[in-house]
Amino acid sequence: MPPVHPLKKLFQYAKAYRSDFRLATIYSILNKSFDVLPEVLIGVAVDIVINGDKSFLAKRVLGGFGITDTWHQLMFLGAVNALIWAGESWFEYLLSIKWRKLAQNLQHDLRLDTYDHVQKLEMAYFENQRTGNLMSILNEDINQMERFLNGGANQIIQVICSSIMVSAVFFTLQPSLAVISLLPVPLILIGAFWFQKRLAPRYSEVREAAGDVSARLNNNLLGLATIKAFATESFEKNHIAEASNAYRQANSSAIAISAAITPVIRMAILAGFTATLVYGGWLTLQGELAVGAYSVLVYLTQRLLWPMTGLADVADMYQRSMSAIDRAMGLLDTKINIPYEGKHVAPAQIKGDLQFDKVDFAYGNQKTLQQISLHIPAGKTIAFVGSTGSGKSTLVKLLLRFYSAQAGKITLDGTEINEINLQDLRRCIGYVAQDSFLTDGTIAENIAYGMQDVNDAAIRDAAQAAEAMEFISKLPLGFATRIGERGQKLSGGQRQRLALARAILKNPPILILDEATSAVDNETEAAIQRSLDVVSRNRTTIVIAHRLSTVRQADCIHLLEAGEIMESGTHDELLALDAGYAALWRLQTGERTHG
Known part of the structure; x- marks a missing residue:
């Protein structure tokens, strides 16, 4: 033709x-x-x-x-x-x-x-x-x-x-x-x-x-x-x-x-x-x-x-x-391979119960996830740890439907996510990445990003919950301060606190932190951890981290290696198992886990 x-x-x-x-x-x-x-x-x-x-x-x-x-x-x-x-x-x-x-x-x-x-x-x-x-x-x-x-x-x-x-x-x-x-x-x-x-x-x-x-x-x-x-x-x-x-x-x-x-x-x-x-x-x-x-x-x-x-x-x-x-x-004319159409849902209707059933995924010829099956109960905090390239972030990207699983299925409250309207699905998820996108706008505009009719009090409460008020109050114009392209006028830790405040203000039934503390100092990590302890209550929370100290309070921790779940359990249970997780813990902290 x-x-x-x-x-x-x-x-x-x-x-x-x-x-x-x-x-x-x-x-x-x-x-x-x-x-x-x-x-x-x-x-x-x-x-x-x-x-x-x-x-x-x-x-x-x-x-x-x-x-x-x-x-x-x-x-x-x-x-x-x-x-x-x-x-x-x-x-x-x-x-x-x-x-x-x-x-x-x-x-x-x-x-x-x-x-x-x-x-x-x-x-x-x-x-x-x-x-x-x-x-x-x-x-x-x-x-x-x-x-x-x-x-x-x-x-x-x-x-x-x-x-x-x-x-x-x-x-x-x-x-x-x-x-x-x-x-x-x-x-x-x-x-x-x-x-x-x-x-x-x-x-x-x-x-x-x-x-x-x-x-x-x-x-x-x-x-x-x-x-x-x-x-x-x-x-x-x-x-x-x-x-x-x-x-x-x-x-x-x-x-x-x-x-x-x-x-x-x-x-x-x-x-x-x-x-x-x-x-x-x-x-x-x-x-x-x-x-x-x-x-x-x-x-x-x-x-x-x-x-x-x-x-x-x-x-x-x-x-x-x-x-x-x-x-x-x-x-x-480029074909859209992940359609937006589907069943409409409102965040208020979502409990946050997630099920991964024999999920496979590969980037090209590189196998990333292999037969992943796991249950994330509504309202629980679940953590994924493992070495770089083990497939932790890919799980989240499949949940957000940045990519489609090549085998298996993922369900939200019993409904396959492929059947849910894509925009509605993502409105149900608060996502804080390692390098969150910030606009060349004000502090307030970045916290309220993507949300309409948000009052100043709600923005302030979100900033308070993310422990961002300390540095915002010191800025010349406070919440009206412009932060530059991609937030370049702020430090890495300050940018992450704004990103967390944005997710808190969104108030989604599911919260994802994808290496959110990997590039911040210990003080910021501690602040984000305190905020997380508060905002994760009665909310399905998924935490991806290299630093095991940030996930030790999770209800369940999954250790991934080469796209497979090798170990699952609480922090104490995995230390008692004395296998891969315990070895990582000793490597990062120098603590003995047994004997």
């Missing part, structure tokens, strides 16, 4: 704007119609001056009575000219407004729809994508489409219209001259399309290279502290130079072809204009063509052919836009 053209994809997407497309096209056609007429009036004026009361206007206007007085003919011609210019200007205004508004609305909708679609893609999709490349599509590629609709679409329509209208006038006045003079037009159009086809793959490479540059810049800006700490500024500059040079070379390849379009078109134009000028002049001298008609044809040839030199720029803009639209539409 042949690939669908990007322009067709865009029209299929923009169904709601088809009437706007039609109206904008009509305005472009009417504007070009009025734009061509002044050249016709020049020929009529020449005819009036030369032939006087025997002119075209005297013979054929007003039902055959004519305007015989030369001055009256010129006055009438001036009035018609004023109306034509007014019409041309009016439709120029209308088409400009309509095309620009259409471009703005369409790029706005496409950006939002594409971003919304990206948010719904499963986490596995992002493992093979770079953030900078996605940003390039969502920003620059969609902007490129906007630029094409702002001007390029109107130019293409008007070139087609002027070709048709001027050809009609030519064949009406002098068919033999029309054949010779207009012969370059199809050659010009064919040549433009020939070049365009060769530009297509090159501009696809340009857009990909632009995405590479954006990805590298985004990666380095996020890791600037590490770059500075390792004094690798020159090393990373070279990486940027490589990506930028690849972009430059991809553009150079496209420019080598696009730059050749204009000279080729100019040569074709020269042939057509020369034919009109010389052959048309000879026909006039022979009396086969009126002087006024000759003037009209010369001016129309100029009006038709010279704007075609702009086809080079239009073809260049068009192909850049098609490559950009193709990437944006490709992203929008």
